[in-house]
Amino acid sequence: MKPIAFHAVGKSFGATHALCDFSLEIPGGAFCVLIGPSGCGKSTALRMINAMILPDQGRVTVGGEDVARLDPVEHRRHIGYVIQSVGLFPHWTVAQNIAAVPRLLGWSKPKQADRVEEMAGLLGIEPALLERYPHELSGGQQQRAGVARALAADPEIILMDEPFAALDPTSRATLQAELERIHARSGKTIVFVTHDMDEALRLATQMVVMDRGHLVQSGAPIEILRHPANSLVGAFLGGGSIHMRLLDRLAVRERSTPRRTGATGAIAAGASLRQALDLMLATGSTRLAVVDEDGTWRGEIHIGDIIAGGEAGTSDASA
Ligand SMILES: Nc1ncnc2c1ncn2[C@@H]1O[C@H](COP(=O)(O)OP(=O)(O)OP(=O)(O)O)[C@@H](O)[C@H]1O
Ligand SMILES: [Mg+2]
Structure with a gap:
């Protein structure tokens, strides 16, 4: 190449x-x-x-x-x-x-x-x-x-x-x-x-x-x-849309944690944080179960993980 x-x-x-x-x-x-x-x-x-x-x-x-x-x-x-x-x-x-x-x-x-x-x-x-x-x-x-x-x-x-x-x-x-x-x-x-x-x-x-x-x-x-x-x-x-665009680029798996609090609804680990937020807005649920492609349970993602952990734009809270 x-x-x-x-x-x-x-x-x-x-x-x-x-x-x-x-x-x-x-x-x-x-x-x-x-x-x-x-x-x-x-x-x-x-x-x-x-x-x-x-x-x-x-x-x-x-x-x-x-x-x-x-x-x-x-x-x-x-x-x-x-x-x-x-x-x-x-x-x-x-x-x-x-x-x-x-x-x-x-x-x-x-x-x-x-x-x-x-x-x-x-x-x-x-x-x-x-x-x-x-x-x-x-x-x-x-x-x-x-x-x-x-x-x-x-x-x-x-x-x-x-x-x-x-x-x-x-x-x-x-x-x-x-x-x-x-x-x-x-x-x-x-x-x-x-x-x-x-x-x-x-x-x-x-x-x-x-x-x-x-x-x-x-x-x-x-x-x-x-x-x-x-x-x-x-x-x-x-x-101002920079934060939403960052959510578009980050995968749910990057913010999910292995806890069980009785989430309603589920989302794929590979979906974007923006898709997770969309699903939360559509269903009124602030906690979603996170599943792998084969349906295996991986953990949960909560709205706070997206917003606080999201640190869109300010970066390296995750680093
Ligand atoms: N053959 C040419 N003769 C004179 N000026 C030119 C010629 N080709 C490009 N330019 C000028 O050079 C600059 C860069 O042009 P270019 O086509 O590379 O821009 P661009 O970023 O592709 O723009 P666009 O998004 O509108 O397609 C522009 O100011 C353009 O007017
Ligand atoms: Mg051009």
Whole structure:
């Protein structure tokens, strides 16, 4: 798994400094999410990884090799890329779009067809859509096709620029879960741009907060929630909602204790503290039994464990 690194990268478009002294290491196998206000340089950074934009200063390396020295066409064949505006080839059917890179790589026709079918199944693209052209699809269907195309040749690195922006919340959640599974199973390196903080917190193993071309903070989502580097990050994380978001990221098992006080209702140990709180609010019960996946009793969680023990934002009562 090749690491990706930005070494003091600078890039200007005329008077606009899209990236300034930008350094970042993305370990191989990471799910790295770039987040920040519009115009902060997310897409620019992403497009440097596949050499669509080259730095004015500094270097971008993939597997230790300077991207600027690689043959860009060859380099891009090993990188899946979903662009912000989908970018399907308009005169090709969905099936042809999905098979684009496998065809370039010289796969046999049956192998291409199998792969198209597999990708369509994975992303919930109905078979009837495969023979259509992009303009005959809805925005969300186009996005699924764009993701299918990026994954089709099984690339080591996948770059995704707001790939789910046009999807309704349910489809979005489904595709997020699918992408999480693909990442966990394949160990691919994914670099993903989004405006959606909940999406970032859900997917990222490494979250990178950017502002006006600068890297403001990089780390695991839970660490950024607990210790926002400055007020900008705090505000971007949702200001007052930061505590609820932290509850979203913490599992019930982290706060449950093995006591029996006659709790009513039960919740899975792997559920989030927020789900526990939701269940308490819905049922009026302030104490829940905590069970493992196989139904084994583990203990209880009380509302006080969530609120007092939760120490959302202030951190390390647990440490
Ligand atoms: N080709 C270009 N020519 C001129 N300016 C550009 C070009 N590409 C990007 N920029 C500018 O560089 C800055 C960073 O752009 P970039 O597309 O990386 O932002 P972004 O964080 O992806 O924003 P968004 O969230 O809106 O997609 C912006 O101010 C943008 O206007
Ligand atoms: Mg962008």
